[in-house]
Amino acid sequence: xxxxxxxxxxxxxxxxxxxxxxxxxxxxxxxxxxxxxxxxxxxxxxxxxxxxxxxxxxxxxxxxxxxxxxxxxxxxxxxxxxxxxxxxxxxxxxxxxxxxxxxxxxxxxxxxxxxxxxxxxxxxxxxxxxxx
Numbered sequence: 001x002x003x004x005x006x007x008x009x010x011x012x013x014x015x016x017x018x019x020x021x022x023x024x025x026x027x028x029x030x031x032x033x034x035x036x037x038x039x040x041x042x043x044x045x046x047x048x049x050x051x052x053x054x055x056x057x058x059x060x061x062x063x064x065x066x067x068x069x070x071x072x073x074x075x076x077x078x079x080x081x082x083x084x085x086x087x088x089x090x091x092x093x094x095x096x097x098x099x100x101x102x103x104x105x106x107x108x109x110x111x112x113x114x115x116x117x118x119x120x121x122x123x124x125x126x127x128x129x130x131x132x
Contacts, residue, residue, distance in 0.1 A: 065090030
């Protein structure tokens with residue numbers, strides 16, 4: 001087995017930190033001016049700009065029972081591609097979809113992220129926290 005590219009390893013560390021609810025660790029792995037582009041028709045959609053805004057957004061994901069699991073992660077010196085399963089599980093909701101995430105990395109930290117969910121309806125339910 002080959003070792004992960006350092007940017008892939010940094011992404012995996014951030015995903016593990018999210019699962020552990022370790023926002024301080026995530027803070028060290030994202031650029032202060034990070035931008036996440038979150039698609040969809042739900043209250044969490046839009047551009048999240050800046051590390052503080054991202055950390056607040058991530059903290060709010062607990063309330064919808066959000067989870068993620070990586071299928072594969074690959075990277076080079078500028079980009080990471082994560083193939084994941086993302087979902088929400090809790091009272092009144094149990095939904096998931098496959099998601100491709102493309103990241104731009106700068107100096108070993110996430111600088112920008114784009115999400116491409118396979119099922120946009122499921123994605124809206126996941127991030128909207130509703131069962132319908």
